[in-house]
């Protein structure tokens with residue numbers, strides 16, 4: 419009995435070791451907030467996280483999420499397209515909270531959704547934490563993979579992953595070059 423348990427435990431551990439060995443991470447941090455703070459080109463994203471009050475949530479090391487983190491250049495480019503200054507865009511905290519939630523990928527009913535880049539496949543649909551106020555259904559992102567290039571398509575934009583696999587506690591972050599927007603850019607209300 420004890421022997422069977424030991425064999426089972428060893429088998430489990432070796433399976434885990436094989437899986438862990440196939441997943442390589444660019445960097446590892448204890449939680450999403452430290453991961454985002456570290457990435458030098460994500461200071462806009464970090465300041466938005468502070469503004470919309472998500473700092474303490476994202477400091478929890480146990481979040482089993484996948485988060486796409488837009489670069490500073492991505493936020494600057496969105497602000498230019500919307501003809502607003504980056505600081506006025508960041509101050510619009512209601513809009514920015516929705517935009518941030520659209521970058522947080524979850525599983526349904528609390529299931530884990532930790533997608534290392536090797537698990538992202540062409541055509542895959544990802545549920546986000548931004549749900550439609552009417553239907554309560556999560557808005558989705560669509561993955562497009564071509565060779566080593568991984569893209570994430572939102573309603574309004576398409577982003578390319580340029581810094582994959584930053585381990586953040588129990589979750590993973592991927593740096594992207596474009597902000598994901600849940601509506602066509604022309605429909606974003608002026609502010």
Ligand SMILES: *[C@@H]1O[C@H](CO)[C@@H](O)[C@H](O)[C@H]1NC(C)=O
Pocket residue numbers: 478479480
């Ligand atoms: C994270 O999980 C560990 C182990 O289950 C638990 O002890 C800890 O309190 C959790 N931390 C938070 C912030 O929920």
Ligand SMILES: *[C@@H]1O[C@H](CO)[C@@H](O)[C@H](O)[C@H]1NC(C)=O
Pocket residue numbers: 564565
């Ligand atoms: C995939 O990438 C190759 C090489 O860059 C390109 O020629 C091809 O058109 C791409 N396919 C799609 C579906 O985008």
